[in-house]
Amino acid sequence: MSTPSPSPLCEPDYLRSPEELAPSRAPHWLKLALAGSGLLLAALLGTTLLGPMDESIPVTGEVRAAGATTLFSPVAGVLGEILVREGDTVAPGQVILRLDPRAADEQLAAMVQAQAESRETLSLSTASSTSASLSASADRLDALQARLRLAREARARHDLTAPAAGRVLTVFAGQPGEATPLGAPLVTVVEGDAQDLHLNAGTDRLARVQPGLVVRFRIQGASDRLARPALARIETVVAERIVARVAASVPTLPQGAKVEAEIVLHDRPFWRFLYDYLGLE
Numbered sequence: 001m002s003t004p005s006p007s008p009l010c011e012p013d014y015l016r017s018p019e020e021l022a023p024s025r026a027p028h029w030l031k032l033a034l035a036g037s038g039l040l041l042a043a044l045l046g047t048t049l050l051g052p053m054d055e056s057i058p059v060t061g062e063v064r065a066a067g068a069t070t071l072f073s074p075v076a077g078v079l080g081e082i083l084v085r086e087g088d089t090v091a092p093g094q095v096i097l098r099l100d101p102r103a104a105d106e107q108l109a110a111m112v113q114a115q116a117e118s119r120e121t122l123s124l125s126t127a128s129s130t131s132a133s134l135s136a137s138a139d140r141l142d143a144l145q146a147r148l149r150l151a152r153e154a155r156a157r158h159d160l161t162a163p164a165a166g167r168v169l170t171v172f173a174g175q176p177g178e179a180t181p182l183g184a185p186l187v188t189v190v191e192g193d194a195q196d197l198h199l200n201a202g203t204d205r206l207a208r209v210q211p212g213l214v215v216r217f218r219i220q221g222a223s224d225r226l227a228r229p230a231l232a233r234i235e236t237v238v239a240e241r242i243v244a245r246v247a248a249s250v251p252t253l254p255q256g257a258k259v260e261a262e263i264v265l266h267d268r269p270f271w272r273f274l275y276d277y278l279g280l281e
Contacts, residue, residue: 056216056262057208059242061199063219063253065169066245067191071096074157076182077103079173086171090162090189097173097186099158108151115144166191169255195246195253197232199261202240209237209263215244217261219253234263 078100090096118140170188173180180186197217201209216229232244242263246253 054264055266056264057201057205058260058262059199059201059205060220061197061217061242061259061261063246063255063257063259064196064198065188065190065255066194066196067166068169068188069163069190070188071160071163071186073099073180073182073184073186074160075099075104075154077158077180079176079178079180080158081176082171082173084168084171084187086168088168090166090168092162092164094162095159096162096168096189097160099160099180100177101155101158104151104155104158108148108155111144111148111151115148118144160186162189164189164191193252194248195250196235197242197244197246197259197261199242199244199259199263200240201242201263206237206240206242208265209234209242211235211237214264215261216264217259220258220260232261 080098080100082097084090084096166189168187169190172185173187197215199215211234213234215232215234217232218229230247230250232246232250234242234244236243244261
């Protein structure tokens with residue numbers, strides 16, 4: 001067999017057998033690229049499996065101060081003095097608002113006078129009147145005394161006092177001299193700086209909600225929609241009303257602000273979700 005002649009287009013050693021050629025090796029950069037790709041894939045897989053896979057219920061609600069007490073007008077009358085402003089600190093029993101007592105004082109004086117006259121009439125007619133007449137006079141005196149006691153209690157309620165130590169959150173009352181109907185809200189006093197969310201949920205969702213669940217929420221219409229939501233935790237579930245306490249780290253929120261929220265029912269890693277979904281337990 002004749003030996004092939006060298007080709008001007010090839011290297012001189014192209015005629016060597018495979019056993020005589022040096023073994024080929026992958027470039028160093030290719031090895032690094034494959035190793036980096038493997039590490040990246042492992043990191044992504046680990047992040048996915050360990051990442052949260054939660055189930056939540058969307059709800060709406062509003063912000064309210066925790067421990068807030070609203071004082072209502074105990075009688076129909078006229079505003080006398082408003083002794084506090086919003087933000088003022090108050091002590092238990094401190095008078096914060098007075099209703100004008102003049103009408104109540106006049107009524108009280110008239111009833112005292114009527115009681116005195118009834119007593120005098122009863123004492124003068126004791127000797128000459130019949131037992132039936134005396135009984136009727138005594139009944140009228142008892143009725144006047146009962147009405148007088150109620151009038152004195154109503155007069156005492158003209159001074160509204162703080163129910164506990166705290167600060168004045170809202171003053172609903174108008175200006176002194178303005179009429180106020182019975183049951184009108186006058187002042188709201190709040191204890192401490194805690195904040196609550198009052199959330200609404202349908203009856204079909206309420207069965208899955210229980211105290212201790214985490215709530216993520218945002219103020220409706222907030223400019224920064226990409227910011228992380230604030231957190232709260234459910235404290236009570238009554239009827240269709242859910243009350244959640246806002247985390248202490250959340251800055252003071254505007255009272256009455258509407259919120260968009262979601263109640264987190266399950267907060268578990270993705271691997272656990274797959275484990276339960278595939279029924280591997």
